[in-house]
Amino acid sequence: MTYKEESDELIKWYAEENRKISEKMREHPVPGLDHPLEVEVKALHQVWLKKLKELQKKYGIE
Structure with a gap:
């Protein structure tokens, strides 16, 4: 896999996990801020930032 492919997979993972949390928030609204x-x-x-930094390190991107 290339850096681009791995970073795209990481973005897809992050988006899916974020979507799951957002659904829970909509299903159980809480009044207030x-x-x-x-x-x-x-x-x-x-977690996403940590994984991204590890990926960048793997490919020598700092």
Whole structure:
């Protein structure tokens, strides 16, 4: 696989996981400013960033 192919797969994974969390948020709305599942969104983003950095390191992109 190339960097582009792997990064595309990573983006697809991130989008799918984010979609799942968004669906849960719509199914269980919470009045107020922040939904408790926002924590999951932030955690998912951190995992994605870590995986992206690992991928960049693998291909010598810093």
